[in-house]
Amino acid sequence: xIGAHPSIALFAAALALPFLKxxxxxxxxxxxxxxxxxxxxxxxxGSTLFxxxxxxxxxxxxxxxxxxxxxxxxxxxxxxxxxxxxxxxESGEAASSLALIGGSLGVVFAGDWLxxxxxxxxMSVFSVFVIWYAGTPESRRAGVxxxxxxxxxxxxxxxxxxxxxxxxxxxxFASLTGEAMTPGAWLILAGIAVNAAIPPLHTWLTDAYxxxxxxxxxxxxxxxTKTAVYALIRAFPGQPVLIWFGAxxxxxxxxxxxxxxxxxxxxxxxxxxxVGFMVAGIGLGTALSLNGAAAHAFCHILYKGLLFMSxxxxxxxxxxGKLTELGGLARKMPExxxxxxxxxxxxxxxxPFNGFVSKTMTIHAFGAAHRxxxxxxxxxxxxxxxxxxxxxxxxxxxxxxxxxERKLRPVPKNMVAAMGGLAGLCLxxxxxxxxxxxxxPFASEYRPYTADxxxxxxxxxxxxxxxxxxxxxLLAVKPKIALDVDWLYRKPGAAVxxxxxxxxxxxxxxAQTRGVDAVYAAVPGxxxxxxxxxxxxxxxxxxxxxxxxxxxxxxx
Amino acid sequence: MSAAPDAIGRRQGLKMxxxxxIGLTLCxxxxxxxxxxxxxxxxxxxxxxxxxxxxxxxxxxxVFGVLAAFALGLVAKLILFPLxxxxxxxxxxxxxxxx
Numbered sequence: 001x002i003g004a005h006p007s008i009a010l011f012a013a014a015l016a017l018p019f020l021k022x023x024x025x026x027x028x029x030x031x032x033x034x035x036x037x038x039x040x041x042x043x044x045x046g047s048t049l050f051x052x053x054x055x056x057x058x059x060x061x062x063x064x065x066x067x068x069x070x071x072x073x074x075x076x077x078x079x080x081x082x083x084x085x086x087x088x089x090e091s092g093e094a095a096s097s098l099a100l101i102g103g104s105l106g107v108v109f110a111g112d113w114l115x116x117x118x119x120x121x122x123m124s125v126f127s128v129f130v131i132w133y134a135g136t137p138e139s140r141r142a143g144v145x146x147x148x149x150x151x152x153x154x155x156x157x158x159x160x161x162x163x164x165x166x167x168x169x170x171x172x173f174a175s176l177t178g179e180a181m182t183p184g185a186w187l188i189l190a191g192i193a194v195n196a197a198i199p200p201l202h203t204w205l206t207d208a209y210x211x212x213x214x215x216x217x218x219x220x221x222x223x224x225t226k227t228a229v230y231a232l233i234r235a236f237p238g239q240p241v242l243i244w245f246g247a248x249x250x251x252x253x254x255x256x257x258x259x260x261x262x263x264x265x266x267x268x269x270x271x272x273x274x275v276g277f278m279v280a281g282i283g284l285g286t287a288l289s290l291n292g293a294a295a296h297a298f299c300h301i302l303y304k305g306l307l308f309m310s311x312x313x314x315x316x317x318x319x320x321g322k323l324t325e326l327g328g329l330a331r332k333m334p335e336x337x338x339x340x341x342x343x344x345x346x347x348x349x350x351x352p353f354n355g356f357v358s359k360t361m362t363i364h365a366f367g368a369a370h371r372x373x374x375x376x377x378x379x380x381x382x383x384x385x386x387x388x389x390x391x392x393x394x395x396x397x398x399x400x401x402x403x404x405e406r407k408l409r410p411v412p413k414n415m416v417a418a419m420g421g422l423a424g425l426c427l428x429x430x431x432x433x434x435x436x437x438x439x440x441p442f443a444s445e446y447r448p449y450t451a452d453x454x455x456x457x458x459x460x461x462x463x464x465x466x467x468x469x470x471x472x473x474l475l476a477v478k479p480k481i482a483l484d485v486d487w488l489y490r491k492p493g494a495a496v497x498x499x500x501x502x503x504x505x506x507x508x509x510x511a512q513t514r515g516v517d518a519v520y521a522a523v524p525g526x527x528x529x530x531x532x533x534x535x536x537x538x539x540x541x542x543x544x545x546x547x548x549x550x551x552x553x554x555x556x
Numbered sequence: 557m558s559a560a561p562d563a564i565g566r567r568q569g570l571k572m573x574x575x576x577x578i579g580l581t582l583c584x585x586x587x588x589x590x591x592x593x594x595x596x597x598x599x600x601x602x603x604x605x606x607x608x609x610x611x612x613x614x615x616x617x618x619v620f621g622v623l624a625a626f627a628l629g630l631v632a633k634l635i636l637f638p639l640x641x642x643x644x645x646x647x648x649x650x651x652x653x654x655x
Contacts, residue, residue, distance in 0.1 A: 258632040259640065372608065383624035452592075455585050456617045462578050463621020469574065471629040480641040490647055 003048060005061050005109065006071060009035035010102030017095040026086040032098050033078030036105060040071050047111050056171055059111025065441035066294065070108045070230045073298045074101060076425070077222045077305045084309055084418035085215035093133035097219040100126040104223040108230055113161045116173045120157065124150040127224055134213040142211040149194060149204040157191025160184045177239050189236055196228035196279060198245050199252050202272050203486035206256070210264040210321070214312035217264055221308045222301045225271055229278045229297045238285020246280025247377040249273065254384030258475070259482035263311045263321045263393055270347065270389060273381055274300050280374055281362040287442040292362030295436055299354040299429060303346035306422040310340035313415055314397060317408040323393065323477040327402035336411065337398045339419040344394055346426045348386035350461055354426045357433035357448045360457065364446065383464045391468040396477055578618065585614040
């Protein structure tokens with residue numbers, strides 16, 4: 001078994017699921033990513049799996065520190081995501097999820113652009129199925145919009161790869177920042193930016209993730225954006241454009257999180273915000289900032305999975321994710337409340353949770369490089385993160401008085417166990433950061449637990465809490481949505497489309513009345529369809545003549 | 557809305573806890589700052605040796621946190637949200653899809 005591609009385990013499990021029942025299926029779901037992890041740990045560094053095609057060679061399996069780090073955390077969150085979903089009666093969503101994980105592993109271990117692209121597209125396809133398995137009208141529409149944007153992104157990426165190769169660019173999926181940026185490289189960057197949810201290309205995420213099923217959004221939260229972060233670290237380290245896009249999206253996501261009423265939409269906007277930290281770190285391109293981006297992706301996958309799990313538990317129990325209809329859940333679901341706050345403090349970057357050891361690393365990298373502007377923007381985004389997740393979501397869902405008394409459904413045990421597992425990992429990597437730092441791909445020195453860093457983080461959060469306290473009545477959630485870029489294609493875009501359809505219909509109707517009907521009307525007397533019809537024999541004659549001529553010419 | 561007496565008590569307790577923690581961290585931060593200034597290896601030990609002087613002031617993060625929370629909250633809720641908010645069923649009257 002040693003030497004096999006880890007994604008094989010995931011695809012095999014996905015294929016097997018529909019044929020399994022009961023506990024066998026539950027075990028297969030969890031075994032898939034576990035086996036992937038085992039296969040990965042059996043692999044040594046280097047490229048081992050090639051497939052030659054006419055004109056180029058596919059490099060299917062390239063293992064190094066960077067791909068190992070992402071592959072490990074993808075399998076880890078896969079195990080817990082599948083545990084969280086293991087009560088599902090129906091195998092389609094879980095099978096799609098496993099295939100999505102398999103696709104993301106395929107991208108991570110791809111050594112050349114073509115392999116990367118194929119798995120990239122597989123991910124998009126299976127993501128759409130995960131969305132559709134929610135089975136609601138919103139999920140169906142959001143899934144279609146997701147598909148359209150990702151087809152656009154994938155097409156852009158593929159066009160970029162073709163241009164890059166046509167211009168004599170290398171086959172290897174490796175850095176493109178060294179030389180001057182070619183048009184091909186810009187297209188590749190734009191294609192990856194769609195999956196990284198860099199505004200204004202981010203709305204597929206905040207549109208579709210809240211529309212997923214409770215279990216689906218947990219799986220979704222981990223893979224698409226973080227695979228894109230991986231691709232950016234590979235292909236565009238030190239691309240200066242990314243610094244400002246990253247810092248900008250970190251703050252952008254926070255604003256929309258403050259607007260959001262739906263808890264899963266709030267968390268989805270925080271994916272945009274957190275990926276901003278990583279994108280900015282990649283743009284800076286120092287060893288420390290790239291390590292920070294990779295470490296933050298690793299930690300983010302764990303705590304964001306945990307946050308979506310606890311939000312999902314709330315949605316599953318209460319039947320709604322709207323903060324205006326929730327409240328007082330701390331007493332009713334104490335374990336979910338504890339797990340939520342582990343995730344909330346992790347994403348906020350408070351010691352001793354894992355966000356602290358990765359987020360401060362990225363921010364510190366900007367300080368060390370004398371880039372005060374982006375550094376302060378990321379600090380601002382940190383404040384907004386704690387403000388909108390730890391304080392706003394935490395307060396209005398768990399502690400504020402409930403507006404309506406609702407009967408809560410019990411949360412399945414496997415969901416609680418999965419939350420416990422991820423919460424444990426968040427704490428483990430926070431308390432023991434060397435476990436993570438040892439696995440980082442670049443050589444850099446950083447110590448998170450110094451007196452002034454710990455104290456600084458605590459001060460920042462206390463200050464935020466004070467500000468929240470004073471502004472509490474202003475920050476109260478409203479049962480409203482906030483317009484985002486997706487308005488462009490959901491309102492004017494849809495209007496243009498329906499206008500175009502109406503126009504075509506109008507032209508068709510006009511052709512009918514002015515054309516066909518007019519001709520009929522011009523024929524004197526009672527219209528007899530058979531009377532004007534060309535006899536079948538004549539048509540047959542022409543066809544036979546044509547075939548005979550064709551045969552004659554191809555013969556000579 | 558009239559809060560129950562125990563809610564008022566809880567509010568008081570929260571306020572005192574928050575105040576106490578702020579005071580405590582400020583004291584620790586100030587002592588750290590003063591000690592660092594006395595030590596010869598100030599530059600070597602300090603987190604961000606190249607940072608502007610005001611970033612290493614005791615309580616900088618606290619003030620930054622309060623101001624940032626205010627800025628975010630006020631800009632978001634008083635300027636942006638009134639412009640961007642719509643009813644929750646705003647997109648629902650989109651053309652009905654056929655199933």
